Amino acid sequence: MIKTAAFLIGLMLGPTPASAALPVPAAPAAPAAPPLVRHISYVRDGDVYVSAGPAEKRLTTGAGYARPRWSPDGKQLAVLRDGQLWTMKADGTARRRLTTRPAAAPSWSPDGKWLAFASLSCTGGPGVYRISATTGPPEVLFPVDCRSEPLPETTSISAVSSAPASTASVAAASASLVDRLRADDAVAWSPDGKQIAFRGGECDAIYDACLSIGTISSGAERTVAAYGGGSLQNRGFAVLPAWRPDGARLAFTAYQEGETTAQNEPLHVVEYDPRTGAKRTIGTTLDREPAYLDPTHALVTARYRNGSWITLLDLTTGTRTPLHPGSQPTLQP
Incomplete structure (x- = not known):
């Protein structure tokens, strides 16, 4: 069942007394709730937006933007702009380019001092770098053997921009997404600052495609x-x-073509337990780009009204709340 975006208010501000429970319409025309305490940022038609409820603010113009990421203090956003890594204030001002080499979607270190991103490594495949959020050249983190090697010459690297057009059919949108997401090199820095999850790695020598967790030290x-x-x-x-x-937990977007049709798995979100290796699917088909709010709620990009919408997902009940048209959500700490 789809609830109104008012559910998100309860999530952020605390529970609603049973006597004051809100009505639950079957399919809201649009979010209708007062401003939230925390903001989300997302991309629509190649530009970055922020929202804390039904109202939203457009931070950029001209398209070419992708994968915004909030800083740990909530005062800045890192973002890709035409395949380069930039930062800007939470209101979209003071934009500054950090890299001169192509980059994929970044991730802030928990202390806010560094940004990790993927770019070409000395092996010829994707590698993981870190760069100071204020100044300085990038440093290699993975593969570890590249740490002592000169930085390779720059070349293009995959970057996803906006969601598919809302007029596209679900089937066509799915095919397009698979093509564009297959080589997306977004990385994720662990909350304890010790590990980074990234596409590829040493497993590339064995498998055609893989996802790794690397220990920085x-x-x-x-x-x-x-x-x-x-x-x-x-x-x-x-x-x-x-x-x-x-x-x-670590969540990621997955896709599989099996030996048989029955083994096929369209785009979906997987939740992984790093301690036990257990996995489970969360959400529904064509959900992608997870961003956790807390242990029981996450934002995903989902199909809704024949387009891509930022959607709140209750990981316990499966309840879904469409919030805004767009994709690539990130939540302000």
């Missing part, structure tokens, strides 16, 4: 998800990792 990597190669007779990808605020 040692450079060690472990495989979270893998497709094709080795003994695997499937094809697919796992991209866009996102850590739960307590670090106990």
